[in-house]
Amino acid sequence: MKKQRWLVLLTLVLAVSFVLAACGSNNNNSAANSGNEGSNTGSSNAGGEEKLAADQTLRINFAADVPTFDPAQAQDNQAHTALNLMYEGLVRVDENSKEVPGVAESWKSDSTGKIYTFQLRKDAKWSNGDPVTANDFVFAWQRVLDPKTQPAPAYAYQLYYLKNAQAYNEGKITDFSQVGVKAVDDYTLEVTLENTTPYFINLTSFYTYFPVHKSVADNDKWATDPSTMITNGPFTLTGLVTGQSMEFTKNPNYWDNKDIKLDKIKATVVNSAATEVLSYQSGELDRAGQPNGNIPADQIPILKDQFKDEFHIDPVASLYYYEFNTKAKPFDNAKIRKAFSMAIDRQSIVDNVTKAGQVPAFGLIPPGINGAEKSFREEYPEDYFKEDVTEAKKLLQEGMAEEGITSLPPITLTYNTDDNHKKIALAVTDMWKKNLGVDVKIENQEWGVFIKNRQSGDYQVARAGWVPDYNDPMTFIDMWTTQSGNNDIKLNDPTYDALVADAYKNSDNKARMEDFRKAEQILIGDQMGIMPIYYYTNPALIKPYLKGVTLDYSGSVDYSRAYLLEH
Incomplete structure (x- = not known):
């Protein structure tokens, strides 16, 4: 019943955005910065006109x-x-989950749906007063795709929708003018896609598509x-003390400055969930919780009960999972990976550890992500595996026999420093000990180090989470x-790659969903x-x-249009 109630609520929250997304490219959701009419920022002044606080x-x-x-x-x-x-x-993306003009004041596509023309507003400026031009987008996108850019951008593939973008990124062509983006003039940007992509307009709200000022080419410290x-x-970022705080100040050169009510955003950097809640209780914070903070599960x-009108729990279409490094012993064996996954009790974890109404996951794509006619999860149930300790023990022994070993090597589960991640890790490793007889060490790492180690493959098992970048299964697949x-798990499966390639170019949405289903079977069921x-x-x-904080279907928060009332 718990899962059913959660699915009903999520379906209601996403009903409008699902219908819009099915209509075409101008109406898809994005995890980058979209809003959600179900988001909650507190009650308004009943019976009276809102009055802004003097201190914003x-x-x-x-x-x-x-x-x-x-x-x-x-x-x-x-x-x-x-x-x-x-x-x-x-x-x-605005508070109603709809794409609205940003730097582009208008856009249109040709009859094929592959060529988009964006007209940029002439009042868009950089914080130093320079105009934002079409060339700034060309420069930024080339920088993402340039194989010489180091470190290699993890999200370069998000630009593969552009004609010849992948070939340029992989060094197969060296002339960027062959990639499907060009500045027709200072305020006209033309984009040519490899294939019709219904959610492309939404993708342009994602940060990998943001423009970058050309001065970065001569300034090594521009991003630090x-x-x-x-x-x-x-x-603009006006204050930064690593490990302590950040300060953001209203940009007077922003074209829509009149609609920005906050003067400053002061952010502490504290990875203790308990401390964050104490700061909220003492009045030092106006908001506490995900995605950038946390709430201790045991509290x-x-x-x-204590904050009946201030405590909110919203379902979001995002996944919490562990990654297996498929190139590291002993998890280069699929049977051993399956044994570890089948030997835990997910319902016990959400009931006794996380305690916030989460739903056990047995697949990759969450409920609420669009399918062909309804949500993908409604069209394709999760039937890739089941929790089964007896079968898990059998698979573990078979996997060890295939590896020619009688005992497992030392295993470490890594997670980024956070109280809740630690509690989940302790629960999972306890289940592995009890059900498989395996001792697993847990190790916490600072966020930046943790990300780098995952990317480089310097881990065996690692905590992970995925927030969708747009409302289509492709963002997970x-x-x-x-x-x-x-691809931190270092999966290398030609059949999987072929399914994704077909889904990219296939204009038949139902056929695309079949590709996703088969790919999910490989990732979860087979591998x-x-x-x-x-x-x-x-x-x-x-x-x-x-007020004015928006939370989208994926759980991403946008503070840009927030404001404070007198209190």
Whole structure:
């Protein structure tokens, strides 16, 4: 019943966005910065007109430092939230989950749906006063795709929708003018796609598509020193103390400055969920909780009772899982990976550890992600595997026999520093000990180090989570292709790659969903490259005077249009 109620709620929240997304490219959702009419920022002044507080300084917490302020290198929720304050793409997504003009004041596509023409607004400026031009987008996108860019952008593949983008990124062609993006003039950008892509307009609101000022070519510190950052969004980064705080200040040169009510956003950087809640309770924070902060799981029942009107839990279409390094012993054996995944009790984890109404996950694609006619999960149930300790023990012995070993090597489960991640890790490793007789060491790592180690393959099992970049199964499926910069499990499966390639170019949406189903079968059913644990919810504490914060279907938060009422 719990799962059924959650699915009903998520379906209602997403009903409007699903219908819009099915209509075409101008109406898809994005995890980058979209809003959700079900988001909750507190109750308004009943029976009276809202009156803004004199001090428009929002106080929030980030659970970790932002690893990078470079849109080309970003790939996590911390950077996501910061970059959506500091930059703006061709479009943004409003509080109703609809694409609205950003730097582009209008756009149109040709009859094939492959060629888009964007007209840029002439009042869009960089924070230093320079105009934002079509050439700034060409420069930024070339920088993402350039094989010489280091580190290699993990999200380069998100631009493979452009004609010849993949060939350029892989060094097969060296002339960027052959890639499907060009500045017709300063305020006209023409984009040519490899294939018709219904959600392309939505993709342009994602941070990998943000423009970058050309001065970065001559400034090595442009993404680390706030005094040298030139951005084009509603806010600029004016303060940065690593491991302690960030400060964002309203950008007077932002074209829509009149609609930005906050003067400052002051963010602490504290990875203790308990400390974050204490700061909220003492009045030092206006909001506490995901995606950038956290709520201690063991405090949720108490907080729900103590803050009845301020505590909110929203279902979100995101996945919490563990990654197996398929190139590291002993997890280069699929049977051993399956044994570990089948030997845990997911319902016990969400009931006794996380305690925020999460739903056990047995697949990759969460409920609420679009399918052909309804949600993908409704069209294709999760039937790839079942929890079965007896079968898990059998598979473990078979896998060890295939490897010619009688005992497993030392195993370490790594997670980024966070109280809740630690509790989940302890619960999972206890289940592995009890059900498989395997001792697994747990190790926490600072966020930046953790991300780098996952990317480089310096791990055996690692905690992970995925927030969709747009509302289509592709955002979950294409990250595991051989060439994907997000393929931390090092999966290399030609059949999987071929299914993704077909889904990219196929205009038949039902056929695309069949490709996704087959790919999910390979990843979860055959390979067990990842161990799904649960689908997220978003628990948060929100002061009743905080308004205008939008939370989309994926759980991503946009503070850019927030404001504070008198209180």
